[in-house]
Amino acid sequence: MANYCQLMGRRPGFGNHVSHSQRKTARRWNPNLQQRRYYLPSxxxxxxxxxxxxxxxxxxxxxxxxxxxxxxxxxxKI
Incomplete structure (x- = not known):
């Protein structure tokens, strides 16, 4: 599954996880993506x-x- 939303264009966000001691570790926030099937009457x-x-x-x-x-x-492309 591609990691972006086909309608809104949402992609993962990147940043740092910051611990209590202020150590920074790279991380990413993935969008909540779902596979859906729709019937196109047209x-x-x-x-x-x-x-x-x-x-x-x-x-x-x-x-x-x-x-x-x-x-x-x-x-x-659809």
Whole structure:
């Protein structure tokens, strides 16, 4: 699974874990990504998307057709 959201473009964040003694160790914050399948009625097919949980809520709000058109405007291949 690719480590980015296809709708929102969320990628891992990087930084340091800082202990009580102020030692710094490299770490990363991964987005909460989920695999979801949606039926596209306009194309009559099912698409599998890698989405963050925020993107899933956005699709619930605006609809899958609007979300797919937004992804295509961003240059995402579906």
């Amino acid at each position: 194309e009559g097919r099912v698409v599998a998307l890698t989405l963050s949980t925020k993107a899933i809520k956005t699709i619930d709000r605006i609809g899958i057709d609007a979300a797919v058109s937004q992804m295509r405007q961003q240059g995402e």
